[in-house]
Amino acid sequence: MTKLARTAVTAAALTAAMSVAVPATAADKTLLKTPVAFGTHLPALGTPIKWVSEQLPVMSGNKLKMKIYEPGKLVAPPEILEAVSSGKVNSGYATAGYWQGKMPAAALFSAVPFGPEAGEYLAWMYFGNGLKLYQEMYDTAGYNVKVLPCAIISPETSGWFKKPIEKPEDLKGLNMRFFGLGASVMEKLGVGTVQIPGGEIFGALEKGAIDASEFSQPAIDQRLGFHKIAKYNYFPGWHQQSTVFELLVNKDAWGKMSEANQAILETTCKASMTNAIAEGESMQHDVMAKAKANGVEIRYWNNEMLSLFKNTWDQVVEEKKQDAFFNKVYTDMSNFRDGYDLWEANAFLPRPQPNL
CATH class of the missing domain: 3.40.190.10 (Periplasmic binding protein-like II)
Structure with missing residues (x-):
């Protein structure tokens, strides 16, 4: 084979390889267009999803990115679930309590009166049946979404x-x-x-x-x-001893993501749970200390x-509990909490009386 022929064969092989490699690389790249229900200027409420958007390109080598749309800029907060399910957008950030009119059990994955504090909620979610039931709720109701818990805060004011x-x-x-x-x-x-x-x-x-x-x-x-x-x-x-926030991803879009990007997104959302509660816990006392000065x-x-x-x-x-799925979730959560009570009652110091 002449040198010219070998060069032509090599060039053809490289072209063929590139034609295979380029689409595979493109398939690895995902841009999540994410309308949010809370302004990203609000600490521990809107800041967690902003933090997630900053971490994703770093973790993925720019293969996974997120563009955030502030409340109402692309999709109104009450419409986020429908928009993600239909594919109008491929993701959205909200809290499941917004959908309780469509699915009564949704509120149980958001905040429960006299319910679990953050640590107990996380235990049920990740190591009990919480996350399994969370996804089952959306699947049973016919929503085409993958749900990822992506932030949590501790008690709110009453x-x-x-x-x-x-x-x-x-x-x-x-x-x-x-x-x-x-x-x-x-x-x-x-x-x-x-x-x-x-x-x-x-x-x-x-x-x-x-x-x-x-x-x-x-x-x-x-x-x-x-x-x-x-x-x-x-x-x-x-009414809200802790509150969970969710990232919803369109299931078709989720299925097209590489396994690496799926894992990065899941892991970053789990890290955001820690980051969000730490941020929230760090700043409440300073504000409360100034209450009297504000009248x-x-x-x-x-x-x-x-x-x-x-x-x-x-x-x-x-x-x-007349709603079958609400009853299923509440019963499971209650059973988990009954077991947790043994640990909580013995492991933690009694709470001091509030100094107001």
Whole structure:
């Protein structure tokens, strides 16, 4: 074979190899277009998904990237699940409690009144049946999504009120922004509830459209200015002792991702769970310490009110359990918690009384 012929054969072989290699490399690359339900300026609420978006290209060598769209910029928060399932977008970040109107059990994967704290929630999610049931819920309901828990925060405040709430009668007739399963409790106690986005709460309080509101942790609520209008901030957050946030990925898009990118995304979301709770825990005390200077009175619910919330929650549970899948998830979670109680009761120091 002449030198020219050998050169031609070599060139042809290289061209053939490149024609195979290029599509494979392209298939390894994924851009997740991700509308979010919470502004990325909100600490521990919106910042976790921003952190994830920053880590993915570093972890994957730029093969996996995420472009974030702030609330309402591409998809409105209440429409994220449908948009991801239909393929309008290939991913979205929200919390499952937003979908409880479509799937009653969804709220159990978000926040549970008098429910698990963050460590217990994570234990059930990753080493109990939580994550399996979480995906099963979406599959059974016909949603074409892969769900990844991607952030968690510890307790929220119980609400911001314009007047003291000292007895059950003080709740009757109030209009209040309230989220998730806790709203069902408040409604039974005579409170009219609405679920409006965080960015609209201040205006609603200011105009008197609502009398009170819960939203998130003190550092987040401060960013939204609730303390300027409502001067009574109640604890503990009985309705949300911890809250899980989810990254939804369109199942078809997930199936096209390389195994490496799938693993990177799953692992980064799991790391985000740690990062989010650490961020949230680090900043609440500074904000609370400044409450008095802002004219805010921090209050801890008296025993009568806490018992009222708990007994009413027990009633709500019995009603919600009429939905078969809600009952399945709640029963599994409760069984796990019954076992966990033995550990918790013996391993942890008693909680000190609040110094308010």
